[in-house]
Amino acid sequence: MTVTLTDLLPSQLRRSWAVDGTCPDLDLYSLFRARQIADLHRTAILDAKGKLCYTALDRKVRCLAEGLRGLGIGAGDVVAVQLPNDRNAVIADLALAALGAVALPFPVGRGAVEAECLLRRAEAVSVIVATEHRGRTHAADLLALAPALSALRHVISAGPGTAPEGTIPLRELLRTDPTGFVPARPDPDSAARILVSSGSEAEPKMIAYSHNALAGGRGNFFASLMPDDTPPRCLFLVPLGSAFGSNGTAVTLARHGGTLVLLDHFTPEAALAAVREHAPTHVLGVPTMIRMMLDALEKTADPLPAPTALVLGGAPLDEATAKAAAEAFGCPVVNLYGSADGVNCHTGLRHLVPPTDGSGVVAGTPDPRVAEIRIADPDTHEALPDGAIGEIVSRGPMTPLCYVASPDLDARYRTPEGWVRTGDLGFLDDEGVLHVVGRLKDVVIRGGANISPAEVERELVSHPQVRDAVCVGVSDPLMGERLAACLVAKGSHLPSLADLGTYLTGRGLDRHKHPEHLLLLPELPLTAAGKPDRAALRRRIAEEQGAGFVRA
Template structure:
């Protein structure tokens, strides 16, 4: 049976892509070639620190070549899409580089993602193989994906990564690693061709998949990390987020291949494990989500033991509030970098010039755009025409890190890319006279209460400064009378959680009108996280919906009772 291969096209003019090679912005080499050059230059430099210990560049390269030879023996060809569902471990790094060496396209997605979502991704991307864990916590990804393969003609192989016995019908990772590395000759794919597909849940019913080239990863995203390495020394990066996430794409392709650094990896995030890794391995850069840092800060409350100061604490994936930024800067003893970015192709950050990132009346600023990463403009949401500085409009982005296209989704290309290739973020913001980007809200991420629009991000930002709030996420819950009502999901600081009245009084004092005050309150010990490491808003919304009291008992326009 013949299966059509996935076509990935570039929505940017080729001459624009090539201009970034000509001026030196992008390296014009595929990811494996870049990694190989780093390996030759520093044979025994540590590439990976994980639960199994250390792995140097030469040992890593040998494993990469073994796996690549084994995968080629299975029939994996240049341009084939191969899924990867592995935890933060050396195996994920080996898989990334082996697929790059084959000229294949990696489709990583975090462990813990359900089988239905995995099927959606693999089917739409026409993946020919998937590399997955035999067991991770309560999941049996390899067995589940093999069961899927019976109904997916394109998916020919499931590679099972131990520990544990490979399920019947799968290919054992350990067998592939016994292949002869000397017989492998790497492919030399087009640096402007697809190397990796990033997955983003975004606001769509199904996860969005975005194709990135070698140059966009090592060049555009690589330039982002370069701006945070003041002396050019190869970085030692502690990744609290999954390497399989969009944020985690700064791992293998950027930290190793572009900068010759070291990856410090945790199989799964816990605040205690992260603090232990920080003390034992003294990373230069820590990359995580604000919620993770707040969890770590809570563990530090009981000890005066100082932490080794990194060069930078890089926080992205969710809005960063001033309270967390100040506490983190004090505890970690380094600049806190607010990263505004997305898998869709936008990047802006506050840099190393400030220990605590600057703020405006709306919260922490996004930073100054770097054209070596992504140029940012403010545009009219309807016409896409550029607006003058100071005017609020839609944030759009285009530059060396701009992705090729959405995968198997021409409707998303039409919706989120302008005719000349700019990425529409759906975020509202403005550029001030100094060229600093300020994000003020989203076009669609709103709760509509009786016809009035409420920005959850705005309310979260103000609640985060309440002295009894450690962490907070706001979500909308369905309501038969008002359509939606806002709920605050709070991790309390100390013992007793704040009441709705106390939160309302705080918001009034911060100048937030009453109609934007939360009407449900859910107190939790810890915010649930998605497999990508972000707060799980869907799980919180489901819990609130299950616990919500009947709206019929509430007077129109008045707060309801606490949800929990």
């Protein structure tokens, strides 16, 4: 049985974007193939193994597609992919698109329990998984879970090391004779990829995207960051298996004919070395990664080749980080507001440093060729006038089809007209610029008073002795919750809670919003998608509360 993926957008609206040219109206493999024919020997991938040109990549894609077809995988089948950032991940993406199958990629850092949940709910028929990566034996772990997954027929083991008995080595499929392979040519409005959200739900959300939504809607987003028709060279610091990473194969290669610069594991030193060696036009990452790179840059005087843009998303970007990054990298810093659920807006290339104000995050001007954005009443869903704060809702060419196997999420987050409810609060000013001010649910309730962690984080990272900050709620028997600040300090002087309180008062932050717990760390833990791991921080705080934990 194949999981049902229904498009929740009105069909006439979806088709209108193909008719008017907003979306290319071709499947991802056809788009890639056109790019390959146009420039046979352009470099497609730069990874730990070296260069791979478009023609060599296309041959490997056809080999794998024919090998997968021989296993009985075809149109509409969901195939999970858990691989590090390397050529195998790209080959798998394109091979599945060529078959008309649906790719379900997720980062290698996610554990077997979460992987089992994704494969079960998506009714995945196969999984292409790393044999071993940084001490994790993903292939063996998923093979052990296979008996409990009724739809799963094959575990395909990729990468160095011995493939566990019972799995199919990817290298064998890549030796398949591709001579007779004929691509499937799926409907461009059919499902191509399932994005996995790293949100706060009990189970990860899965969101189905069409070929047109990826190459068209998301492709238009990236086109706005390309000052001319020169194909981009993109350094992905985030996993290709994350929602942010969906701008890799589908957008950078298939839509724009560019080059992917890939690191199988992020470290600030490796990232800086890649910038120096490969001179990417675009660096895509999250603010925490850039702060780590800025720390590493302080230890060297070697200049960096200036990219076209530093594109930062996945977490709020503060003014101090943006200014330091613009100076260090010598290029515009783009603040990207977006999510797997189907929203995108950014500050563009006109600003070296993204504009800021005191009300929240300035997210830029919405682009209807990507996603139209409105502000709605959270209860009635009625549109609100400019300047009024409400829920940010989005609908446009990049809007996904639906949530996967989750009618409850479709009912909660999609309106009958197809608008996506983001759960974020914001407003549009009189110039049409979007401002994001917080989350409907992401509040700490202290004695009945609401505190926005994002608001406090914005102020903390502007402190001269704070490199990075994440605020989370801590359970408290008296107040219900109190706010904890988890900080990475800058320099040798470690700020105290008293120091922070004085500073926040000077910044105009009400006393009841001040952190009442402090956790100092050498660096913030990151999720598999590269975002700050708030759940890990809460666990760390819980462990230390009874062991001399700092409290106001």
